[in-house]
Every structure is written in structure tokens, then in C-alpha cells.
Amino acid sequence: MQERSLPPRAPTFLQRFRLRLPIVKQTGDYSGGERILRLSLLAVLVGSVAALMGWVLLKLIAFVINAAYYGQWSFVHHSIPNHLAWTLILVPVVGGLVVGLMARYGSRQIRGHGIPEAMEAVLEKESRIPPRVAWLKPLASAVSIGTGGPFGAEGPIIMTGGALGSVFAQLLDLNPAERKTLLAAGAAAGMTVIFGTPAAAVLMAVELLLFEWKPRSLVPVAVASVIAQFWRPFLIGPGAMFPMPESALLPLSGILWCIAAGVVAGLLAMGLTQLVYFFERQFEKNPVHWMWWPALGGIFVGLGGWLDPRALGVGYHNIRALLNARLSRAAAAKLLVTKGLVWSLALGSGTAGGVLAPLVMVGGAAGLLLGGWIPVGTPGLWALLVMAGVMGCAMRAPLTAALFGFEVTGNAHALVALLLVCMVAHLVGVLFQERSIMTERLALRGHDVRQELTQDPFEIRRAGDFVRARAVGTRETSDPDREKSVAPEAAVDERALLSEVIEMMERRGICKVPVVARDGGALLGDIDRDDLIAFYAKVRTADRKRSRILAWKR
Numbered sequence: 001m002q003e004r005s006l007p008p009r010a011p012t013f014l015q016r017f018r019l020r021l022p023i024v025k026q027t028g029d030y031s032g033g034e035r036i037l038r039l040s041l042l043a044v045l046v047g048s049v050a051a052l053m054g055w056v057l058l059k060l061i062a063f064v065i066n067a068a069y070y071g072q073w074s075f076v077h078h079s080i081p082n083h084l085a086w087t088l089i090l091v092p093v094v095g096g097l098v099v100g101l102m103a104r105y106g107s108r109q110i111r112g113h114g115i116p117e118a119m120e121a122v123l124e125k126e127s128r129i130p131p132r133v134a135w136l137k138p139l140a141s142a143v144s145i146g147t148g149g150p151f152g153a154e155g156p157i158i159m160t161g162g163a164l165g166s167v168f169a170q171l172l173d174l175n176p177a178e179r180k181t182l183l184a185a186g187a188a189a190g191m192t193v194i195f196g197t198p199a200a201a202v203l204m205a206v207e208l209l210l211f212e213w214k215p216r217s218l219v220p221v222a223v224a225s226v227i228a229q230f231w232r233p234f235l236i237g238p239g240a241m242f243p244m245p246e247s248a249l250l251p252l253s254g255i256l257w258c259i260a261a262g263v264v265a266g267l268l269a270m271g272l273t274q275l276v277y278f279f280e281r282q283f284e285k286n287p288v289h290w291m292w293w294p295a296l297g298g299i300f301v302g303l304g305g306w307l308d309p310r311a312l313g314v315g316y317h318n319i320r321a322l323l324n325a326r327l328s329r330a331a332a333a334k335l336l337v338t339k340g341l342v343w344s345l346a347l348g349s350g351t352a353g354g355v356l357a358p359l360v361m362v363g364g365a366a367g368l369l370l371g372g373w374i375p376v377g378t379p380g381l382w383a384l385l386v387m388a389g390v391m392g393c394a395m396r397a398p399l400t401a402a403l404f405g406f407e408v409t410g411n412a413h414a415l416v417a418l419l420l421v422c423m424v425a426h427l428v429g430v431l432f433q434e435r436s437i438m439t440e441r442l443a444l445r446g447h448d449v450r451q452e453l454t455q456d457p458f459e460i461r462r463a464g465d466f467v468r469a470r471a472v473g474t475r476e477t478s479d480p481d482r483e484k485s486v487a488p489e490a491a492v493d494e495r496a497l498l499s500e501v502i503e504m505m506e507r508r509g510i511c512k513v514p515v516v517a518r519d520g521g522a523l524l525g526d527i528d529r530d531d532l533i534a535f536y537a538k539v540r541t542a543d544r545k546r547s548r549i550l551a552w553k554r
Contacts (some may be wrong), residue, residue, distance in 0.1 A: 069084075098143045106132065106147075200404035259420070268362070272390070298351075318335065335367070361387070369388055392422035458532075
């Protein structure tokens with residue numbers, strides 16, 4: 001019997017769509033390809049799961065608060081009581097003990113506030129986070145915060161969302177760059193569902209996790225943030241997290257006061273950063289095993305909470321009170337000192353919890369006090385501006401902080417002032433402090449983090465232009481030398497980028513590559529590794545060259 005061949009199968013929609021798209025587009029303003037669409041589809045899933053985990057974390061925190069301080073088994077949210085009996089001083093100690101045990105026998109990555117650990121995973125571990133972190137981190141943070149730990153929920157959920165994105169990417173066997181994208185997407189979705197700040201969350205991912213500005217990462221991260229914002233009204237509730245009255249536009253003199261507020265915010269952020277790592281160094285000198293450090297820190301947390309219960313827990317209601325000027329100066333000053341001390345000490349002990357809400361609260365208290373002395377604006381407005389400045393300087397993420405202040409309050413008239421204060425505070429931190437609260441711990445572990453995003457010189461220069469520019473005033477290698485050192489099949493077209501030349505050298509194990517013209521293949525010259533090193537050194541030297549900003553002819 002004659003076999004009958006089957007008709008060719010019609011291409012699927014994705015296959016038909018792929019025919020219209022380049023697999024990878026290396027040239028042009030941006031690089032891109034069809035994998036961006038696949039990552040964006042995955043980001044929908046990551047954003048949804050991260051949003052759900054944010055809701056779970058808040059419910060777990062409420063459950064622990066109710067059990068520890070009210071003796072109730074309930075998931076209904078209650079704040080920590082404003083008046084604590086002295087016996088409740090021991091509650092943070094118990095919470096610290098539980099977190100220490102979970103860290104020792106579960107995963108050490110649950111310690112800390114989450115974002116440095118996510119940064120370390122991106123920079124040193126090819127964006128691989130163990131799956132157990134995805135459930136241990138929110139559980140440990142719920143215990144820590146619910147028993148009075150003076151932390152926010154955003155850091156743990158950023159780490160949890162990042163862990164979920166990393167796990168999904170590992171299950172799908174994606175490459176490191178794609179794992180990084182999904183890790184950042186989960187982190188941004190986690191921040192969005194807690195605070196309702198999708199734009200600030202995307203910028204946070206860019207400034208702290210991605211270390212790049214490319215469509216392959218920016219688009220999926222934005223998709224995940226938007227999806228989390230879509231789910232937020234159903235999970236957390238609608239509206240701004242910290243609503244406040246619309247501020248009047250500041251007069252011209254307000255610019256000077258914004259600069260002063262930015263300086264104050266920068267100095268306060270620097271002081272808080274130094275305080276955290278001062279306490280961390282003291283704990284490291286302690287001969288007791290690190291598992292016990294959170295419990296030791298819990299003693300001081302309990303004492304601080306006994307003095308001022310507002311310093312315990314996430315304290316989102318305190319931030320609302322500061323922004324609406326519902327706290328007296330005395331209460332704001334007490335909260336500023338107590339919260340700053342117990343938070344920095346507890347974080348230095350290595351327990352689990354976030355930094356964003358404490359930074360915002362301490363900055364808001366300082367701004368409220370400062371606003372009482374500034375003749376323009378309202379105390380609530382200056383609380384907003386200083387809290388954003390402290391956040392932006394401490395995290396070295398000024399754009400994130402400025403947009404965060406706008407999105408979290410809905411105060412559109414404050415956006416220009418927010419940008420100015422955050423940039424001044426950022427400038428103070430950059431000039432007078434080498435590391436941020438996010439990178440100091442990584443530096444102590446030997447990881448030097450550069451957060452500056454710059455254009456790669458090898459991605460903007462073509463081989464032909466490079467050879468022609470180098471040939472001016474230089475001696476070309478003779479043809480017999482070139483034949484000895486280069487394989488003919490290793491030639492590259494003059495339109496190739498220098499980054500592609502470097503890749504060819506590494507792939508073929510050669511040190512010199514001939515460059516041929518696009519029309520007929522005439523040899524234009526060659527590029528060796530010494531040329532590339534000299535080019536890179538020249539670009540770096542020109543960038544760092546000192547010159548007078550103002551010069552006059554004499």
C-alpha cells in the first residue's frame with residue numbers, strides 16, 4: 001500500500017507572528033525580539049501570584065498581631081495597642097527567637113530586609129533564589145512584624161515576589177537575563193500591591209535590581225506592576241495608601257526651603273544608615289551564635305515599644321497621621337527618636353523586615369517638626385517631602401522616591417517639590433556617603449555594586465568606523481603578519497558592533513579579527529584585543545577627565 005503523506009500543518013498564531021518579527025534585533029535604538037512578548041505573558045502570571053502573596057503576608061501579620069497582643073485567632077487587621085503592659089515587652093523577644101530558628105534551620109536568606117538579598121541574587125547568583133525562600137520569607141516577616149518588629153511589609157514581599165519570579169524562571173529553564181527580568185517583575189508587583197505605586201515600583205526595579213534600561217526587562221516589569229495594581233482593589237482596597245489633602249503650590253521662596261529640606265533629609269538618611277550598620281557590627285562582635293541575635297534585639301524593641309507603642313509594627317496609620325498633621329510636635333519627636341533607634345537596632349540584629357515604611361515614618365516625623373518652622377506650605381506637606389527625601393537618599397533611588405510620594409498620597413501639586421527635595425537629598429548622600437543602606441551589606445560581603453547606568457561604548461561603535469579611526473596616524477599590521485595571526489573565516493563585516501567582535505574573539509579563541517567591507521569583502525584592517533582595551537581606557541579617561549566648569553580668558 002502506498003503511504004500517503006500528511007498535508008503540512010498550518011502554522012500557529014505565534015508561529016505566524018514570529019515570521020513578522022526578528023528573533024533578535026541587535027541594531028537600532030533598542031535591542032529586542034519576540035522573547036519580550038513571552039516574558040510579558042509570564043509577567044502576567046508572576047504579577048498575579050506576587051499580588052496574592054502580598055495579601056497573604058498582610059493577613060499573616062494581622063493573625064500574629066491578634067494572637068500575640070489580643071489573644072485572638074483572627075485575620076482581621078488591628079494595630080498594636082497604644083498602651084502596653086510591661087509583660088508584653090517579651091513578645092518581640094519571642095518573635096525574634098522564632099525568626100532566628102527559621103533562619104538557621106530554614107534559610108539564611110530570610111534575614112534582613114529583602115532588597116539587598118535580591119540584589120545579591122541578581123549580581124552574584126545569576127538571579128537564582130531557592131524556592132523555599134518564597135514561603136519562608138513572608139512567614140518569618142509575619143512573625144517578626146506581628147510580634148512588634150518595627151518594620152514594613154514591603155521589603156519582605158519584594159523579596160518574596162522576586163523569589164517567585166526566579167522560581168518560575170528556573171522551572172522554565174530561562175537564561176540569567178530572563179531570570180533577572182522575572183525576579184524584578186515579581187519584586188515590583190509585590191511593592192505595587194502593598195502601596196499601590198506601579199510607576200514607582202517599575203523605577204525601583206530599574207534603580208535597584210535590573211541595572212539596565214532595556215525593553216526586554218522594562219516591559220515585563222511594567223506588565224507585572226500593572227497586573228498587581230489591577231488586583232489590588234480586590235485584595236487590599238482601592239484608593240491611595242496614605243491619602244492627604246491636595247497641597248497648594250509653593251511660592252518662589254519654597255525652592256530655597258525645598259533645598260534646605262533636602263539637605264535635612266539627606267543627613268537624616270545618612271545617619272540612619274550609619275546607625276543600622278553600627279548596630280550590625282556590634283552584634284557581629286557578640287560571641288553568641290547569630291541565631292540568637294534577633295531575640296536579643298527583641299529585648300530593646302520591647303523596651304522601645306513600652307516607651308512609645310507607635311514605634312512597633314508597620315505603623316501605616318502613623319504615617320497617615322503624620323501626613324495629615326494629626327500628631328503633636330512632642331509625639332512626632334518621640335516617634336522620630338524611638339522608631340529610629342529600635343528599627344536600626346532590630347534590623348542590625350539580622351531579623352526579617354522591611355526598611356521602606358520605617359524610613360518613611362522617621363522622615364515624616366522629621367518633616368512634620370521641620371514644617372512647624374517653615375513659613376510656607378503646611379506641616380503635612382513638609383512631612384511628605386522629607387519622608388520621600390529620606391527614602392530616596394537612603395535607597396539611592398530618588399526617582400522612585402519622588403514618584404512614590406506622589407502615588408501613595410495622590411498629591412499631584414507636590415510632585416515638583418518632591419523631585420527637588422529627593423534630588424537634593426540624593427546629592428547629599430552621593431557626595432558624603434559611599435554606600436547606601438541597600439549596598440553597604442553587600443560591600444561588606446565583597447560585592448562592589450555600581451548603580452550608575454551608562455552606555456556601553458562597545459554597543460555603539462561599529463568595526464569599520466573603529467578601524468578607519470584607528471588607521472589615522474597609526475601603522476597598520478602588514479599582510480604577512482595578519483595571515484599568521486588570524487584565521488580567514490573569522491572575518492567580520494564592517495557593520496558589526498565591537499561587542500560582536502569581542503564575542504567572536506571569545507568564541508573562536510583568537511586575539512585578532514580582520515574587518516572586511518560590506519561591498520565585495522575588501523580587507524579594511526584588523527582589530528586585536530589590545531586595540532579594544534586601549535579604546536575602553538580612552539573612553540573611561542575622557543569621562544573622568546577633570547576640567548574647570550567655568551573658565552575665563554586671561
